[in-house]
Amino acid sequence: MTKKNSSGNFLGGLSESRKMEILGILIMAVGGLIGLSIISYDPADFTLIQSLSSDSLFMLDQGPALRIQNWLGVIGAYLAHFFVYLLFGYMSIIVPLIILGYGWFIFRDRDIAQMLWPTAYGIWSMVLLSSILGWFNIEYDWYSSVWNGSAGIAISRILQNITGIGSIIILSVLLLTTLLALLDRDLQQTVERFKEWIAGIKASFADWQERRQAKKEAKREKKKQKAKEKEIRRQRKAEKQASQKKSSSEPKTNSTPKEPEEDSKPKSIDEIVEQSQQQDRERIKREQEEVQSLDSRPRADIEKKKIAEDEEDDVDISVYVGEGDEQADEKELDKQNKDKAKEIPQVKYKFPTIDLLDSPPNEGNDVDLEEIKENKRIILDKLKRHNIEIRSINAIVGPTVTLYELDPAPDVKISKIESYANDLKMATAAKGLRIMAPIPGRSAVGIEVPNGSRETVFIKSVINTKKFVESDHELPLAFGKTIENEVFMVDLTKMPHLLIAGATGSGKTVGMNTIITCLLYKCHPDDLKFVMIDPKKIELSLFQKIEDHFLATLPGAEEPIITDTAAAQETLESLTKEMDERYDLLKDGMVRDIRSYNEKFDNGELDEEEGHRHLPYIVVLIDELADLMMTAGKQIEEPISRLAQLARAVGIHLVVATQRPSVNVITGTIKANFPGRIAYQVASKVDSRTILDTGGADQLIGRGDMLFTNGGGMTRIQNAFVSTEEVEKITDFIGKQRGYNKKYELPVLQDETSSSGDIPDPLEDIDELFEAAAKVIVLHQQGSVSLLQRKLKIGYNRAGRIVDQLFNAGIVGPYQGSTARDVLVEDEEELEQLLDDLDEFER
Structure with missing residues (x-):
């Protein structure tokens, strides 16, 4: 009995992935065998099959079965007769190819839904090609019917009976549209591409005609010039000969030579002098008319024209546009996430796919060279008026702002350039102009001027880069792109906490969504949990759908997103207890951080019976700290400060945001434990100093424009944009999956009345x-x-x-x-x- 059960459960002992691999191999084998039978089809095999009996199949040395030419014998002859003769001839080879495709997708654990379009396209192409070949077979009998099969001939004959000669036109149109669908499923896009191709040919032909016409004109002008020069030489030669004859025939007197001398050299000199004087008079007249016209124009236009005319500097400008990070393959991130999901067997989980995100438009943000040159001219002119000499200038074009790097002369004081910030801001008419004197790490002064047309950085162009896909960060955060057009990415575990501030509408909520989206695309729910505190009740409500996978809550909590101040305080205090319990576990495990602890636990070095467990990272998101500080004050500040001081080693990290960066909200204790800070646009320099300890955030231009610091230098970043619709798609994708049977619960605080x-x-x-x-x-x-x-x-x-x-x-x-x-x-x-x-x- 035991033996029977063990043999019956042979496949049951295999993992789900191994079963799918075996099934995929079997399906590919079936497809390959059918393909071999079709390739080796012989019309004479079917006659032999009809003469076969059951006894002849088992004869070892004789019998009709040995004369069958098909590579798969009797079964192959039956299959080949069915597919080639009865169906669509040799075009039926598409069927085993489709079967091979399904087998390969099952073997590689890919989404079978991706095979639906190739299957429909392949079957349609098989029927269409067989029908076209059948039509030519009926009309002209060019080849054997094995190329089209009985079904192909039947379809073409029915079409001929219905439409006559129009049948070949119909088949040709269908073939054309089928080929176009192979290139592009959207026929409208194909038509537009064809139009562009025709327009390109016309433009090339027009250019060729223009070049040809220009060459003809050049040859014609060259011939005219040669003819003119030849005529001048002929006239000069004739005049010379005539003057020589005249001088030799006439006697020399005092009066006779006068006329030739006046017609030759002295006369030409006088004419040149007179012509020069005439040109001077005309130039003076033009200048007077120009001055009169300028007097009637507004003063700003006169100043602008004067600057343009007087500017004769030798400072060249070098424009640099970052190429951006290399994009990963469309499915590379999805493939890595599938492999990662297989490694963690506790729950069957599928990572959100990259196609849930909106693709950025194909057209990029073109560099406006005229705008760059104009800003360069204004900057140099304004500094030149204050006797500040600039030796060189470089322009680095980013998605939001352009950084102009100035190399001042050695005797120029940097503070002097910085003092003219308001003058430059007024001259460039920019919303926010920021001066870095000097640029950290460079011997240059930086002036950041907002671009006239801003480029939107889409979240897909950030996440679908090799830099993000191949990163080994535990908690990767890809905020957006820098001025150099590079993806800016950090590891939250190294920061270890993040403080965010910005005025209303500056992009703070989108920044929080970007942080959560990055973590959802790279972290498995076994390794990450969120604690979301949202006093405003609407900002983080979109993430309620991922409650069963990613959210950690108190036992018996009514809502997964914490909105009540008392509940927020209780949750933060519970997190401090969770932190203390984790430190005890790390102490028992004799490790110093959560990563080493989890490695020990996964390797079986720590016993579950002693209370050890896998510890996921916990990211605490507080969307509005000001409201909590207003209602609870010290009771909220104390657990936040304690978590910020101690929770790094046990994998608890804080992301705190506020729209009011005042000193009574962002206190000194909180600031001291949050080296990682992000500042969006704020209202005043005081707010900027509160969050960043320096100015600059008041000069940002909103809509995701931000400054990031982690205790060192300042980096200006354009935040990646993730829309509400994209967030809903991601949360729906995760929420529809089966979650954990038991949610991750935080420890309950000891009730004072329990003892x-x-x-x-x-x-x-x-x-x-x-x-x-x-x-x-x-x-x-x-x-x-x-x-x-x-x-x-x-x-x-x-x-x-x-x-x-x-x-x-x-x-x-x-x-x-x-x-x-x-x-x-x-x-x-x-x-x-x-x-x-x-x-x-x-x-």
């Missing part, structure tokens, strides 16, 4: 606001600590002690995690009776 030694006596140390708090609780029928904070304007700790006293007095129920306690008293009359009983008991 009898910690329960305060209800008759001792009763707070003076006890009765007022009891009335508030009964009136609102909500046993919430945050309710007492708001109504009584007290701190969290005092409100918590009062709630414990209310519990001991029987007014509210026990602790229930993130939800409010139940109120056990229904109305104020019952409350008054209860308070009277407590007073009597106390007396």
